[in-house]
Amino acid sequence: xxxxxTVIAEFAAPxxxxxxxxxxxxxxxxxxxxxxEGCLTFDVLTQQDASDIIVLHEVYTGRPAFDAHLKTPHFExxxxxxxxxKIEERNVRFFTHQHP
Numbered sequence: 001x002x003x004x005x006t007v008i009a010e011f012a013a014p015x016x017x018x019x020x021x022x023x024x025x026x027x028x029x030x031x032x033x034x035x036x037e038g039c040l041t042f043d044v045l046t047q048q049d050a051s052d053i054i055v056l057h058e059v060y061t062g063r064p065a066f067d068a069h070l071k072t073p074h075f076e077x078x079x080x081x082x083x084x085x086k087i088e089e090r091n092v093r094f095f096t097h098q099h100p
Contacts, residue, residue, distance in 0.1 A: 004040065004097040005066050007058040010090040017085035018052060024081040025054055031074035032058070038065025053090075059097075 013021040022044070029042040041059035060066040069075055082089065 005060045005063045006095040009056045009092040012088040028078040
């Protein structure tokens with residue numbers, strides 16, 4: 001049985017880039033859910049007490065599905081935005097779903 005693979009990625013965006021980066025995150029989420037059979041969940045979250053933080057919560061059918069995500073055109077656009085908008089990658093964690 002394949003175990004779901006979860007990614008929780010936290011980013012900090014400068015005030016002048018926050019809305020543009022948030023829009024890129026929404027685009028990546030929409031395309032991932034629409035175009036990738038292995039993407040089960042892709043939430044874009046903002047932190048209530050920190051106006052510069054964006055967290056992505058992604059769930060895939062397994063690690064191979066996530067690896068395929070990293071090769072998509074929408075991820076390439078996301079990766080370019082990280083560089084172009086000077087987004088700080090704070091923490092990216094990987095999890096294996098254990099229960100239920």
